[in-house]
Amino acid sequence: MSAPPRVLTVAGSDSGGGAGIQADLKTMLAFGVHGMSVLTAVTAQNSLGVQGAWELPGEAVRAQYRSVVDDIGVQAVKTGMLASTELVETVAELIGGTDAPVVVDPVGVSKHGDSLLAEDALDSLRTKLLPVATVATPNLDEVAQLTGVRVESEDGMRRAAAALLSYGPQWALIKGGHLVGDAVDFLTDGSEEHWLRAPRLDNRHTHGTGCTLASAIASGLAKGRSVPEAVAAAKEYVTGAIAAGFALGGGIGPVDHAWRWAAGRRA
Numbered sequence: 001m002s003a004p005p006r007v008l009t010v011a012g013s014d015s016g017g018g019a020g021i022q023a024d025l026k027t028m029l030a031f032g033v034h035g036m037s038v039l040t041a042v043t044a045q046n047s048l049g050v051q052g053a054w055e056l057p058g059e060a061v062r063a064q065y066r067s068v069v070d071d072i073g074v075q076a077v078k079t080g081m082l083a084s085t086e087l088v089e090t091v092a093e094l095i096g097g098t099d100a101p102v103v104v105d106p107v108g109v110s111k112h113g114d115s116l117l118a119e120d121a122l123d124s125l126r127t128k129l130l131p132v133a134t135v136a137t138p139n140l141d142e143v144a145q146l147t148g149v150r151v152e153s154e155d156g157m158r159r160a161a162a163a164l165l166s167y168g169p170q171w172a173l174i175k176g177g178h179l180v181g182d183a184v185d186f187l188t189d190g191s192e193e194h195w196l197r198a199p200r201l202d203n204r205h206t207h208g209t210g211c212t213l214a215s216a217i218a219s220g221l222a223k224g225r226s227v228p229e230a231v232a233a234a235k236e237y238v239t240g241a242i243a244a245g246f247a248l249g250g251g252i253g254p255v256d257h258a259w260r261w262a263a264g265r266r267a
């Protein structure tokens with residue numbers, strides 16, 4: 001049997017299982033790739049918010065990365081919560097040495113508004129991590145923090161993408177999940193433009209949407225899809241996962257990573 005494509009997530013743990021490393025590995029399973037992880041931070045987190053966060057030392061992140069890459073190898077990398085300047089710079093240096101495509105989800109705050117990245121790490125994110133990204137996937141708050149462009153319309157997404165590309169990622173995917181109206185995302189490399197449009201789903205259980213979308217893109221890239229193909233397949237997957245998102249705990253529940261198997265699972 002030949003091995004499936006291998007995808008590495010470099011991200012934080014969400015104890016509640018809805019976002020972070022846990023969302024990434026579930027998404028990778030759903031895409032039929034072999035998921036691997038480099039843990040950057042541990043969060044105590046549930047449907048109500050983030051109750052605590054502890055980052056790992058740079059040395060521990062470096063050692064995990066080397067263990068995976070030097071023996072198993074990777075066909076795509078996804079980054080999520082990086083917590084601090086030290087970790088952003090460590091991860092940028094590590095992935096700067098890979099030929100594999102890299103999806104950077106510049107995680108800033110959780111859905112509940114809890115900070116997952118130190119404010120002083122923004123500059124390293126801009127100048128060290130974005131230049132090594134194949135695709136960067138900010139939401140509207142993150143792109144405003146990174147570029148200063150506040151998006152209030154679809155035209156604003158074009159301006160934000162151009163500003164983001166000036167830091168060096170090959171592609172910018174601006175996620176319009178927080179706009180009103182349809183859930184519209186905008187993908188561009190500065191010449192091609194792709195609008196990804198899905199109906200806005202009336203489901204509050206959306207914990208993990210950003211991590212899920214980025215991991216789905218990385219999985220498609222590992223299978224050899226082009227960036228526009230991988231993003232289109234990822235958008236379809238996250239839309240289905242949001243539609244099937246379910247209540248857990250007293251707050252915002254997770255998207256359903258197993259939605260394509262749900263009929264069999266719940267029967």
Ligand SMILES: Nc1ncnc2c1ncn2[C@@H]1O[C@H](COP(=O)(O)OP(=O)(O)OP(=O)(O)O)[C@@H](O)[C@H]1O
Nearest residue numbers: 111139175176177178183184199200201208209210
């Ligand atoms: N209510 C919704 N209905 C349909 N699609 C949505 C909805 N909310 C978000 N999306 C889609 O989910 C994906 C993730 O976008 P979003 O803007 O939510 O990312 P994020 O802000 O990083 O995630 P989070 O808010 O969980 O931190 C995008 O493709 C977006 O369009």
Ligand SMILES: Cc1ncc(COP(=O)(O)O)c(N)n1
Nearest residue numbers: 012019020110208209210211
């Ligand atoms: C450890 C961790 N990483 C990332 C997120 C953001 O989640 P989302 O996918 O909802 O943007 C989170 N809440 N926790």
